[in-house]
Amino acid sequence: VDVHQDDQCELIGRAQAGEAAAFERLAEQHAARLWRGALALGRDRHWAEDLVQETLLEAWRSLPRFDGRCRFSTWLYGILRHRFLKGRRRHDAARPSAAAALEEDHLAAWLPDRCAEASEDARRVRQAVASLPEEHRLVVELRFFAGATLEEIAAALDCPLGTVKSRLHHALEKLRQMKLAVNLFAPSRETRESKP
Amino acid sequence: MNDLLHPCEVWAEPISLAAAGCLSPDEEAEARRHIETCPACRERFRQLAEVCGALAELRLPVGDEELAVVRRAASAVSSGEARRSAVEWIRRVLGRRPRESHGPVFRTQRPFDWRWIMRHPASFASAAVFLFVIGGVALWFHGGGTTPALADFITPILEAKTVKFKFVGEIDGRITMRGVVMVLAPSRGRVEQEEISTKSKSVEITSSFGGKSILLVPDKKLAVVNQPINAPRDEAAKNFLGVLRSYLLDARDKADVRREPLGEKEIDGRRAVGFRLSGRGLHDPGWVMSLWGDPQTGEPIRIEKTDLMCPGKKVTMSDFVFNLDLDESLFSLEVPTGYKIVNIQSDLSLPNEKSLIETFRQYGRLSGGIFPDTLNWHLILLQIVNQGPKKQAVRPKSEERQNVNRREMKRGGDALETLREKFVGELGYRGIGFAVDLPPEADAHYAGKGVKLGAADTPIFWYRPKDAKKYRVIYADLSVRESATPPHVPNAQPVPAPASPKI
Numbered sequence: 001v002d003v004h005q006d007d008q009c010e011l012i013g014r015a016q017a018g019e020a021a022a023f024e025r026l027a028e029q030h031a032a033r034l035w036r037g038a039l040a041l042g043r044d045r046h047w048a049e050d051l052v053q054e055t056l057l058e059a060w061r062s063l064p065r066f067d068g069r070c071r072f073s074t075w076l077y078g079i080l081r082h083r084f085l086k087g088r089r090r091h092d093a094a095r096p097s098a099a100a101a102l103e104e105d106h107l108a109a110w111l112p113d114r115c116a117e118a119s120e121d122a123r124r125v126r127q128a129v130a131s132l133p134e135e136h137r138l139v140v141e142l143r144f145f146a147g148a149t150l151e152e153i154a155a156a157l158d159c160p161l162g163t164v165k166s167r168l169h170h171a172l173e174k175l176r177q178m179k180l181a182v183n184l185f186a187p188s189r190e191t192r193e194s195k196p
Numbered sequence: 197m198n199d200l201l202h203p204c205e206v207w208a209e210p211i212s213l214a215a216a217g218c219l220s221p222d223e224e225a226e227a228r229r230h231i232e233t234c235p236a237c238r239e240r241f242r243q244l245a246e247v248c249g250a251l252a253e254l255r256l257p258v259g260d261e262e263l264a265v266v267r268r269a270a271s272a273v274s275s276g277e278a279r280r281s282a283v284e285w286i287r288r289v290l291g292r293r294p295r296e297s298h299g300p301v302f303r304t305q306r307p308f309d310w311r312w313i314m315r316h317p318a319s320f321a322s323a324a325v326f327l328f329v330i331g332g333v334a335l336w337f338h339g340g341g342t343t344p345a346l347a348d349f350i351t352p353i354l355e356a357k358t359v360k361f362k363f364v365g366e367i368d369g370r371i372t373m374r375g376v377v378m379v380l381a382p383s384r385g386r387v388e389q390e391e392i393s394t395k396s397k398s399v400e401i402t403s404s405f406g407g408k409s410i411l412l413v414p415d416k417k418l419a420v421v422n423q424p425i426n427a428p429r430d431e432a433a434k435n436f437l438g439v440l441r442s443y444l445l446d447a448r449d450k451a452d453v454r455r456e457p458l459g460e461k462e463i464d465g466r467r468a469v470g471f472r473l474s475g476r477g478l479h480d481p482g483w484v485m486s487l488w489g490d491p492q493t494g495e496p497i498r499i500e501k502t503d504l505m506c507p508g509k510k511v512t513m514s515d516f517v518f519n520l521d522l523d524e525s526l527f528s529l530e531v532p533t534g535y536k537i538v539n540i541q542s543d544l545s546l547p548n549e550k551s552l553i554e555t556f557r558q559y560g561r562l563s564g565g566i567f568p569d570t571l572n573w574h575l576i577l578l579q580i581v582n583q584g585p586k587k588q589a590v591r592p593k594s595e596e597r598q599n600v601n602r603r604e605m606k607r608g609g610d611a612l613e614t615l616r617e618k619f620v621g622e623l624g625y626r627g628i629g630f631a632v633d634l635p636p637e638a639d640a641h642y643a644g645k646g647v648k649l650g651a652a653d654t655p656i657f658w659y660r661p662k663d664a665k666k667y668r669v670i671y672a673d674l675s676v677r678e679s680a681t682p683p684h685v686p687n688a689q690p691v692p693a694p695a696s697p698k699i
Contacts, residue, residue, distance in 0.1 A: 027270030032258040035266055039256050053269040125250045143216060144251035150218050169212035175247045176240070 012072060016063050023063070027056055030073050036146035037077055037156060041084045041138075054083040071151065078155040128178050136171035139164060204237055211237055215244035361516040377513075384527040403529055410529055419535040426545035463488055464514075468497045547626035547633075552657065553674050555627025558619045560649035567644030567656055567672070571631050571691055576624060631691050634659050639667075643688040647672045655683040657691075 008029065014022035027034070038051035058079045066075055129140050135157075142148040142156055154164045210227040213219050219227060231238050358380055365373040375389030385402045402409040411420040458470035468488040486500040499513040531537055559568055559576070568576050634640045640659035647654050651672035658669040658679070666678040 024267070024270045027266055028263075031263045031266035035258050035262045036256045049265050049269075052266055056266070056269045122254055125254060129251070140251065143218070144248070145254055145256050147255055165209060165213060165218070168216060168218065169209040172212045172216060172244055172247060173208070175251075176243050179243060179247055 008072060009068070012063070012066065012068070015060075016066065023060055026072065030076055033073055033147060033152075034076060034080065037080050037142065037148055037152070038084075040141045040146040040148075041080065041156065047087065050087070051080060051083050055080045058083065070155070071149075074149070074151045074155045077148065077152040078158075081156045081158055084156075128175055131178075132171055132174060136167050136174065139167045140171045140175075143168060204234060207231075207234075207237055211241050212244055215241055215248045217248070358520055358522045359516065359518055360520055360522070361513050363514075364512045366510045366512070378522055378526060380522050380524070380527050386526050401527055401529055403527075408529060410531060412532070412535065417535050418538065419531040420538045421531065423539070458486065458488075461488070463497050466490055466497055547630035549630065549668065549670075549676070552627040552630045553670060553676070555619075555624050556644070556649070556656070556670070557674055559624065562619060565649045567647050567649065569645045570689060571628055571642050576628065631657065631659075634691065635662075638662070639682060640691040641682065641685070641688040642691050643683070643685040644672070645687075645689075649674075655685060658682050659691075 008026070011022045011026045011029075015026055034052055034055065035048065038048040038055070039045065042048045042051050055076060059076060062079070066072070129137055132140065138157060139153055142153045143150075148156065150161055150164050150168070153168075154161045157164065207227065207230050210219065210223065211231065214224050214227045214231075231241050358378070360376065360378045362376055363374065364371055371392055373389055373391045375387060378386045378388075380386075387400045388397070389400075390397045396413070396415060398414075399412045400409060401412075407424070409422045409424075411422070412418070413420075460467060460469050462468065468490060470486060470488040486498075487496065488498040489496045496516050497514065501511055501513075556567060560566065570576075631640060631642070638659040638661070640657070642657050644656035647656055649672060654672040655669045656672050658667045660667050660682075666680055667682050669677050669679050669683055671677065
């Protein structure tokens with residue numbers, strides 16, 4: 001267990017005792033991961049903000065019940081999943097479907113503006129991911145777009161770790177087949193033509 | 197592609213996970229040992245590594261802006277910032293961009309008091325005003341969207357024992373009524389109102405949502421006693437605070453609203469901060485609300501609200517007073533002596549397609565066999581009530597209508613009057629309510645303008661039920677057929693109307 005882990009355990013203990021600064025420090029440590037997870041699940045920047053707020057509020061209130069049996073980040077992802085599912089029905093109508101994303105590259109729309117200029121290659125990859133069945137797509141998005149660990153993904157999707165591994169394997173295999181079959185990952189024509 | 201101990205199939209998943217960087221060091225070392233000895237798996241690993249490399253390049257960026265969101269949220273949660281006044285919180289979130297989404301779900305008890313509406317067709321019925329205010333006050337404290345401190349914002353409302361405020365109702369910018377609303381926690385309400393053009397005054401007293409209410413018209417010595425049926429089974433939803441809690445939770449968990457800052461201005465000599473909220477919900481086809489409050493105290497100064505059910509109508513609430521002394525006798529449901537009592541029962545169940553067909557049918561009977569020009573309830577009311585039904589207008593041609601007319605003739609001249617009263621009080625409202633409550637994805641349209649009741653093969657309304665692939669099409673003979681595609685009718689009106697009313 002590294003120093004960071006010790007530091008985190010201490011922070012959790014202080015936060016459980018009601019020390020606001022410790023909780024804020026914990027949130028700071030997990031900010032990027034939490035934000036990415038919220039955005040990957042919500043696919044909407046505003047909803048991601050709400051998910052972050054709601055997750056942290058619930059975490060603060062539930063912190064006394066955190067028993068350390070899993071990593072704090074995994075626990076946070078579990079709360080994030082809970083908040084996501086609570087609001088999902090409401091937001092689903094407004095969220096682009098994977099099919100729509102495949103056709104019109106809506107996925108770019110839920111990325112920050114600075115990603116809007118993503119290359120044609122990136123667009124192809126996103127489209128390939130969007131074409132996956134949802135259970136496979138979510139695992140890929142959480143793993144690669146959000147940078148979540150398998151344990152965090154399991155918490156976020158409320159399924160066993162083995163299931164996450166299996167889904168990730170099958171999702172990657174499908175993407176590999178796409179790469180071979182339809183060359184989705186091939187460099188775009190523009191890219192190729194621009195090369196000397 | 198094999199070794200004796202581990203067929204390559206066994207290595208498929210570990211190799212995928214290794215490429216994704218999801219194995220422990222020991223697991224990965226073991227997988228790599230196999231990869232080094234198996235050309236086929238080595239090639240597969242190389243391809244997977246390329247895939248994973250391309251995916252990894254798409255990791256969502258997290259910059260200062262995103263980190264700041266998390267920091268602010270954590271700080272707000274732990275420091276108790278959320279417990280500060282609603283206005284402070286509202287100001288904090290005003291910097292956020294508005295979003296496109298659905299609005300809070302209102303549990304509305306619509307006004308079914310036909311006699312009151314008959315006399316005041318241009319009015320907001322008291323129950324509607326009452327509910328507008330609940331929505332308004334709730335949103336005020338709630339902040340109109342998701343908040344980490346919802347429970348904290350509820351507290352001031354739950355602790356308020358009484359509320360009193362003034363309201364003014366307008367139609368297309370013309371003041372049509374005004375009055376005072378009083379609420380005695382947990383569930384009792386009193387509305388004293390005056391219809392401007394007739395100077396007719398009335399008092400409505402409600403015991404609870406879905407419960408008994410009385411409407412007193414002193415000039416006429418008339419008391420309308422309403423005992424609703426099909427009220428929500430949830431007891432909590434029947435009282436003021438229960439509805440309020442339900443509303444707040446719905447607003448937090450089931451819907452959110454569009455928020456736009458309106459800046460600051462002076463209202464009645466006080467500096468006010470304002471913002472505009474809009475949304476729609478299951479029982480509420482759409483609404484727009486402007487909220488102005490005191491940034492110092494966090495209390496509302498003025499709330500203006502319109503809803504899509506009656507475009508052009510607006511109610512403005514002001515002069516809010518909390519926790520004042522209100523005499524219990526103001527909320528008595530006993531009818532004063534000397535009043536003529538009329539008993540009615542309003543139906544609080546959710547309307548459905550049959551309700552709409554019944555609305556069309558009864559409207560046709562009242563109008564002489566035509567359909568409304570539009571599904572604007574306000575305009576329908578004006579046509580039915582102000583202009584009056586064409587009693588001697590077009591004779592019904594269908595056998596059914598002839599039978600209906602014969603039955604009405606037997607009952608005497610009051611039959612049509614009774615039907616009109618029932619239509620205005622409940623039948624009409626429920627059907628129109630069903631139509632305008634449909635969500636945008638239902639793709640509902642109305643094409644009844646100028647169509648005669650009974651016309652064959654003439655679609656007048658269509659929509660796609662939730663999760664259905666086919667449209668339900670109502671024809672002018674009030675038959676219903678399903679169709680894979682919507683009818684092509686030029687000038688069909690979207691329902692509800694797409695434009696939001698402006699405040």
